[in-house]
Each structure stands twice: as structure tokens, then as C-alpha cells.
Amino acid sequence: MSRRLWDFHGGVHPAQNKKQSSETSIRAAGLPDYLVVPVQQHIGTPAHPIVGVGDRVLKGQVLAQASGFVSVPCHAPTSGTVTAIEPRPIQHPSQMDALCVVIEPDGAEQWVEREGLGDYTRLDKPTVLQCIRDAGIAGMGGAGFPSVVKLGVKPDQKIKTLVLNAVECEPYITADDRLMRERAADIVTGLQIVAWLVEPEEILIGIEDNKPLAIEAMRQATADTAMEVVVVPTKYPSGGEKQLIQMLTGKEVRSGGIPADVGVICHNTGTAYAIKRAVLDGEPLISRITTITGDCVPEKGNYEVALGTPVGWLLQQAGVKPTDLHRLIVGGPMMGFAVHNMAVPVVKTTNCLLVPTAREFPDPAPEQPCIRCGSCAQVCPAQLLPQQLYWFAKARELDKAMHYNLADCIECGACSYVCPSNIPLVQYYRFAKGEIRNQQQEQQKADHARQRFEARQARLAKEEAEKERKRQERAKAAAAKQAKKAPAASAAPAAGEAGNPSDSATELNKLQTAAAATMKRYKDAQKALAQAEKSGSGNLEALQQKVAQLQAKADAAKTAFQAARAEGAAPEAQPPSAPAEDPLAALKAASAEDFAAYKAAEKAYEAARDQGADDAETLRLRMEELKQRSEASKTAMKEARAKQREAIQRQNAAADPLKAAQIEVAKHQVLLKKASKALQAAKDSDAGAIDHLQAKVEEAEHQLQAAENTLKQLQQEHA
């Protein structure tokens, strides 16, 4: 049975180097002293931890819950105790830390209650999909895309072909090869579950022709099924999803599209195996097959590793001496990246750990200028123009790079592999892609900020309009009152100043912003000057001049703003709302400002004193001065307040003499009480001025009597 195969553009044929690790059977790696499970081992939103430090967890228990659609949970790879939930180094080219759950195994390997779904064909699809999601399965080929998202076929999509990607085209890696040789039946069962979910017309298993034993094993396992094992020629990167689909079906996935657009769904061998374990055995994804290879490794081969196993420990199990370590690569030699920290854990996507000797992988030669040979364009499997993209990425002409479909680059590294000038092309593309993503995010943020700014402006305008409306109403009411009082007199001018209020408001706003901006510039300049003084650089004079200039400017801007504000406030004070209120408010504000200034000065002084600076004394003086000023303004405010209160009382008195008299009595009662208290205190302490105080008390009594009399009189009159 020969099946027509298509070819894809480009591709390279690097040395395979697979024999080193493919000839020994899969070994169990064992349990390290501690496991570090990152909460994000997939593409998408990180999972959310649901266990606490000190909790005892069982093997397969959920450690972190999926949060969102493109997210999967993480499980405990063994039973033990959670000793920490904290940021730890992870496998990431940024060498940054990420949140991890650290588990100390107890060695009991005690499972949580697990039960497979059994005969899944009598269940409905959402139940099985949920089971796969709960098992935390993410694409195990390298990218780690949550598998369940791919499996949830939309009702309007018809899947014609289901492809099992067993190509494993990257040199050195043999994890899928070994898995197929040893566990072909399980893989086929897993694939059958996937097939039941997506209902394809045909099921193809694509394997490269350099794995004859795996092909044989898979052929035997699929002998009495509708699946077909298709052998594809060895060429890198035939294991790329889009490339494999093109080879098997002749269909090309359009730029920016997904395979489901052309009726194809593609899954990895390891993923199919994990799906079988999840659905039939009820075991979540807690271990994977990882190839450990490279000339530094005495025990090359494939290991079944618990997720979260530290890489350094694992390499020790394979016999690597730390002193031999030249460099450690995670993933294959074409697409992998170097890791410098031995504490990083193995995660769901770790298909290979490569530990080459310096002779095997010498340091790359220095980058040379591009000679425009065009080799990269000949090998690009995505049919892009790598050298154009290189120029654009280098010159940061990102929109042009996007126009040349940078997003379709699969970062396979074929272009870098053939480049005679040793240009790290993929790194340029990765940089440009990241930069484009950042720009898009910033654009989104800017749009959001614009919305908020406009909403705020609209709100302010509305408030202003509302204020203006009220003011006009008041003015009208006042005018009407006056007109009633003096009908002969012509109506008072209705609206004081009709002018456009929002206009003056924007003007004010503008001035305020300008004042703030100038102030900031002045402060910046001051800072620069201070720094220059400290470092003793030359152009002090110029800087000083600049500072002086800016100070003058800032002062001018502030004055302008304050003048404008006063002007704006003046007409508002005109209407007969509360004439006595304004000066008090001004005093209040002044007092608050003085107090703030005093506090600031105090802080500055304290800082200076702590540092033992020379100008602490001057600062102290200034602080004292400010304190006095603050107190003075406070007193002024208090006086004003008292005056205002009195005025109000007097007003009330005019309106209601009875009440005024009552208040008068109460006041004198308080005075009397105070005086007698003072007298008592003086008597107790045997102070001298007792006579004087006695007189005072008597006087107060007298006054109280008088007030009471007035009150009585008034009450009688009233009655």
C-alpha cells in the first residue's frame, strides 16, 4: 500500500545522532529529595495553587487549578509534604523565577483515589474532554499547548484527517521512538480516544523512515484498525505541525490559521499516550519520557521522569559528573535553549536534556555580515524570506517584518543552520516577535488610557455644567426676590457672567498641567544638579543656570495658575450664597498648607540629622520658622471660626430672642462651672490667687443670674 506523499518547501538534513540514546529501553529515573512543580508548564494562563505549605498531598492530587480556558491544572507527581510555594528558577530562556510548589516526597507513592472512565464510548464527549482537561494534559511535543483546546471541535467544523505526529525530526531526541517501540498498544488506544472525540474520516500516523523498529511496532499495533502508518522521508523539520500536514495531505494551512481550518487535527505521540493514561487509568499527567543524551552522559537513554525533578539530580542519575558539564541544552539542538541553573525542574514539555562535550558542540563562530547568498530562503519550511526578515528585525522595522509574515516563522532554526555567516537568525526573529507583541500590548493599554481620559473629561464637563446650571438658578431666584422687593427697580442682571464656563475650566486645567509639568522639570534639573555636584562634573554652572531659569519658569506658571484660579473663583463668590464662608475656607486651606510645609521641613530635617549633613542646622531653623507660621495660621483660622460662630449666633439672636437668651444662660453656666473648678483646684494646691478666683466665681454667678432673669422675662412675654 503506497500512499501519495507531498513535499514541503526547504528543510535541512542535520546529522541525526539518535543511535546514542535509542538503543536502551526506558528506565525509571527514581525520586529525588524534593520536587519543584511550576504552576505554569503550558502555554496560556498559569494555574492557581490550591494547596498550602505544610499540607500532605497524595500522588496525583491537584496542586494548582486551571484558571481560564487556555489553562490546565498541575498535579503532585508523588505523595509527600508541600514544603514551599514560592518563585523558583524554571526552564525559561529568560532565567527568571516563577511560582512553584515544592514537595518533599515521603517515598510511599500513595495515590489519590483514581478511577478511569472505563468504556468511554457510552459517555458523552464533554465528560471525556473534562477528564482530559482535569488530567492536565498539554502538548508534549515541545510547545505545551493545552490539548483539550485542540480536541474541542466546533460544531461547524468537520475534521477529515486525524494525524498522529510521531515524526520526531529533531536530532538527538528519541523519546517518542522509544515510547512507540515499547508502548505502541497504549499509544494506539489513546489515539482511538482522540478519534472517537473528533470523528475523522481517516487516521494517519506519520513516522520518519529513520525509525524502522518503531514503524514495525506501530504497524503491528494498528494491524486490525482503520489507522494507517505513513512513513515519511527524513528531513528536518518534517515534524512541524504544518509541514507534516502538508506532507501527508497536500493541504497548506494558511498564514495565521490553525490546522482545523483545513480539516486536520494533529497530536503528538506522547500526548496520545497521556490521554490513554488519563481516560482509561484515571492517572493525571505527572511523569514523562525524557531523552538524556550528549557525549558527557555515560548512561545515555530515555528516562521516565516525575515532573518537577530537578535537572541536576537527573543528570547525576545518568552518571554525568558536574565537573564535565560544558553546557546544558533543554530541547533539541535546533530549537532548544541553554539552561545555566541545575535546580530547574523537568516539566511537561521537556523532551530532551542534551549535555554535549566542548568537542561535540564547540562554541559558535562569531557572527559575520550577511552576504545575501539566499541559502536561508532555500531552506525555510514556511517559505518566508529569512534575510529580509533579518534586515527588518535588525533595523527594528517591525511593521515591515510583520508585512513579510514574521508571525508564520516556526523558529525551526533551519536558516541559522545553513547560514555561512553564522548569523543567529532565529534569535533576531524571536526578538522581533517579542517586540511586536509588546507594542501591541502597549497600543491596547494606550487605547484603554484614552478611553479613561475621555470618560474623565466628560465627567468633569458634566459636573461643571451642573454647577453652572445651579448657579444660574440661584442668580435667577435672587433676581426674582429683588424684583419682588422693589418692583419699581429694574430687574437685576440675571446672569452675572454668562461666558462659557467650560472654556474657562479647560483654560484653568491647562494652566494647572503646565504648572505641574514645569515644576517637575525644575525638580528634575535640581536633581541633576545635585548629582553633578556629588560627582564633581564640569558643567555645574550651566546646570545651575538652567535650574534658576526653570525655577523662575515654574514660579511664573504657578502664579499664572493661581491668578487664573482666583479669577475663576471670584465671580463664584459673588452670588449671595454664603458670604462669610469664603475667607474661612481660604484660611483653612492656608493653614493646611502651612502645616504640610512644616511637616515636610521636619522630615527633611530629620533625614539630614540622621545622615549628619552639615545643613541640618539651617533646616532646623527653617522648620522652626515654618512651625511658627503654621501655628499662626492655625490661630488665625481658629479666630476666624470663632468670629463666624458669634456672627451666626447674633444672627440667630435677631431671629429668635428666646433661643438666644437660652444660649446665653447655658454659656454662663459653663463659665461658672469653669470658674468654680479653677477655684477648687487653686484651693487644693494652696495657690495664692484664691481671692481673685473667688471674685471671678461670684461675678459669673451674678451674670448667670442676670441671664436667667432675662430668659424668664422673655418666656413670660412669649406666653
Place this chain on the structure above:
Amino acid sequence: MEFITDNLTALLALTAIALGFGALLGFAAVKFRVEGNPIVEQIDALLPQTQCGQCGHPGCRPYAEGIAEGEEINKCVPGGEDTIRALADLLGRDFVPLDEEHGQTPETKMVAYIREAECIGCTKCLQACPVDAILGAAKQMHTVIEDECTGCDLCVEPCPVDCIDMLPVEETLQTWHWQPPKGIGSRPGELIPVRNIA
């Protein structure tokens, strides 16, 4: 006279066509009338929307309006050279370096942070924030909503107790991306040549 009679059909046809299209254009001008100046929208879309006022306008949109009326394009400090270049492209003007008069473009993005223990609840920063990114009320502690803050600096100056700091935005795993290689002459960092060894 003969000339006119000979070409009468042509003259009439042309006049009819002219009138017909004239009417069409007139109708289109009324029906599809564009309110406002669309160039302002386009300019506004290129500005970083920090609303910091360092250009001398109270917000990005007013500056966009200013540019549309012929103002210089080199006053946007947070946008820096990239924004000036984009504006020059859009408006067909020449690139001009940033006007130092308005300040220098910061190297990292900043975000405001209120030292909450020192806040006296005066609401002054609340009124200064152009995007309503500060939460608080009179005599209550205020705090900055980090995701909404544009790092415009306008809240720093009004604070009477100087409790607002501008902090650089920290890089996370989500915002990290590869840096460009160092260029010609340097060794490529992480790429690995595959070769056959005996």
C-alpha cells in the same frame, strides 16, 4: 451657426453628464459629510496616551489637535523618537529630534506608588490624575491602580507630604522577550551547530 447645430448632440450630452455628476457630488458632500477633522483622530492614535501634559497641553488629544493645526511634532516626551517618527510618516513632515525643552524620554516605563502609611488623604493627587487611576476619598488612604497608571508623574507634585514615588515597571515572565543578538563580530549566544563527529 453651422458649428453649433452640428455639435448640438455632443454639447447637450456633455452638459447633461456634467450636471448629473455635479448633482451626485453635491449629494455625496451632504450625505457623507465628515464631522470634525479625521487627521486629529489619526494623530491621537499614535500618541502614547500618557496624558502627562509635558508637551504643554492638558492631555494627548489637545496636543493632537495642536499638531493638526501646525504645531511641532517633537514635544511628546514619553513617546520619544518612535512617536516622532510615526508622526513624521503620517503627516509627511521631516523627522526632528525630541525637544529637550520638554524633558527627556525615560528609559523604562514608570508607575506611581503611594507610600500608604504616609498618605494624609488630601485627595490632591486624585484630582491631578488624568485617567482616574487613583482610588481614595477625603481623609482616607489613597492607592494607585497599577494597571491603569500611565506613569505621567502629574500626581507627584501636588502631594503635600511627598508620599508618591515613581517606580520602574518590573519585567515578568509574561512581558519578557528575547533580546537581539549583539551583532556582527560577537558570538551567537544560544544557537547550536549540529555536526557529525566520528
